[in-house]
Amino acid sequence: MRVEIGPYAEQRNLRLGLLFAFGGTALFALKSIFIKLAYAQGVDTVTLLTLRMLVAAPFYLVVLFWLVYKTKVNRPKRQDLLAIMALGAMSYYVSAYFDMQGLNYISAQLERLMLYTYPVMTALLSWLLFKEAITPRILLALVLTYSGVLLLYAFEAKLGGSHVGLGVVLVTISALIFAVYLVYSKRVLNRVDSMLFTSIAMLSATACVLIHFSFTHPLSALWVNSNAWFYALLLGFFSTVLPSFMLTEAVARIGAARASIMGTAGPIITIILAVIFLGEPFTWVHLIGMLLVMIGVSLLSRK
Numbered sequence: 001m002r003v004e005i006g007p008y009a010e011q012r013n014l015r016l017g018l019l020f021a022f023g024g025t026a027l028f029a030l031k032s033i034f035i036k037l038a039y040a041q042g043v044d045t046v047t048l049l050t051l052r053m054l055v056a057a058p059f060y061l062v063v064l065f066w067l068v069y070k071t072k073v074n075r076p077k078r079q080d081l082l083a084i085m086a087l088g089a090m091s092y093y094v095s096a097y098f099d100m101q102g103l104n105y106i107s108a109q110l111e112r113l114m115l116y117t118y119p120v121m122t123a124l125l126s127w128l129l130f131k132e133a134i135t136p137r138i139l140l141a142l143v144l145t146y147s148g149v150l151l152l153y154a155f156e157a158k159l160g161g162s163h164v165g166l167g168v169v170l171v172t173i174s175a176l177i178f179a180v181y182l183v184y185s186k187r188v189l190n191r192v193d194s195m196l197f198t199s200i201a202m203l204s205a206t207a208c209v210l211i212h213f214s215f216t217h218p219l220s221a222l223w224v225n226s227n228a229w230f231y232a233l234l235l236g237f238f239s240t241v242l243p244s245f246m247l248t249e250a251v252a253r254i255g256a257a258r259a260s261i262m263g264t265a266g267p268i269i270t271i272i273l274a275v276i277f278l279g280e281p282f283t284w285v286h287l288i289g290m291l292l293v294m295i296g297v298s299l300l301s302r303k
Contacts, residue, residue, distance in 0.1 A: 017253030021262035024246035029269035031239040032108035034231045035100055036278050041228035045101045047221050048232060050213040053092075053206040054222075055236025060206075063245075064199040076192045081200070083188050088201025091181035093208040099174035105167025107280050110152045112270040113293045114171045117145045119300045121179035129183065141299040148292030155285045194248050202244070264294060 038048050067073045076084060103111055120141050126132040149168075157164045189197055213221075224232075250262070267290060274280040 013253045017250050018262065020246045021250035021254065022265065024243040024250060025262050025266045026269050027238050027246070028243040029112070029266045030273065031235065032103060032111055032270055033273045033277055034235040034239055035103050036108055036274075038228050038231040038235065039104065041225055041231070043224055043228045043232075045097065045104065046209075046213055046216055047224065048228075048235070049093075049097060049100055050209050050217075051222065051224070051229070051232035052236045052240060053202075053209045055233055056240045057203060057206040059237075059241045060199040060202040063195060064203065067193065067196050067199065073193050073196055076196070076200075080188055080192055083184070084192065084197055084200045085204035087181050087185050087188065088204035089208045091178055091185075092202055092205030093212075095174045095177040095181065096205070097174075097212075098170045098177065102167040102170030102174065105163040106156060106171065108274040108278060109271045109280055109282070109286060109290075110149070110156060110168070111171050112267050112274075113152060113290060114149055114168070115175050115178070116267050116293055116297060117149065118175045118179045118182070119297050120145050121176055122182050123300060125179050125183050137299050141296040144296030144299070145293045146296075148289040148296065151285060151292065152289040155283070155289075194251070195245070198244055198248060202240075264298065267294065 035048065043051075068075065099111070099115065120138070123132075123134070123138045124142070127134040127138075153164065153168055185197070271282065271286065271290060275282045
């Protein structure tokens with residue numbers, strides 16, 4: 001979409017940008033719910049991930065064609081192209097696989113809060129890899145966020161879930177990989193159009209997912225029941241394609257800082273939906289854990 005410029009368009013851009021940011025955040029928050037509902041239909045992780053990418057890939061292919069052949073956007077250099085493909089495979093295949101696999105063992109609420117801690121991981125990785133300063137505020141954010149996560153983990157482990165620890169490890173790996181993706185993608189995005197970056201990254205991940213599926217499943221595994229296909233369609237379009245482009249448009253209109261503020265609504269939306277549609281409990285432990293994580297992450301968004 002074209003971002004309007006000029007004094008009279010500023011207010012409109014702000015309203016639309018905030019709308020896109022909130023809409024993208026809300027749709028992405030549905031991801032864990034759709035995955036859990038699909039699992040209830042007997043679909044395994046690799047099959048669901050494959051269905052998700054098969055639904056989403058055609059949209060990114062159309063956008064890629066439009067950008068390259070219609071808008072004449074600058075094509076990435078060979079080094080950047082390889083970097084985008086690697087980063088796409090890292091985030092939308094490897095990270096997504098560990099995240100979805102972890103949802104087999106933990107609640108949607110704990111998974112969402114754990115993923116929400118990725119800004120803290122990003123700050124720590126920037127310190128380790130690029131020697132960026134680590135401040136007392138980052139240390140405080142680290143303590144607060146993971147205190148909240150540990151509180152929820154202890155609650156779920158107490159309920160008797162024998163594989164809760166495994167789920168926590170899997171989602172932690174997913175968040176760590178996503179943090180690495182963010183650290184390195186920022187440097188490539190300085191040189192490549194963001195929509196072009198997203199489209200190439202998603203198509204690269206789709207190729208990896210299809211290769212994984214072909215080695216581990218027969219083609220007949222894709223013939224799941226209608227309910228599972230319905231949730232896969234919702235996951236692929238409403239929690240993958242739409243939010244990716246909506247958040248890109250939001251950043252273009254109002255900037256990353258304002259768009260990230262709307263991201264704080266994500267865990268709250270997921271928790272509410274998990275209670276309503278999945279019947280997950282919500283106690284004072286969940287409330288305190290959620291507040292600790294959100295306060296910790298918010299410390300990193302303040303200048």
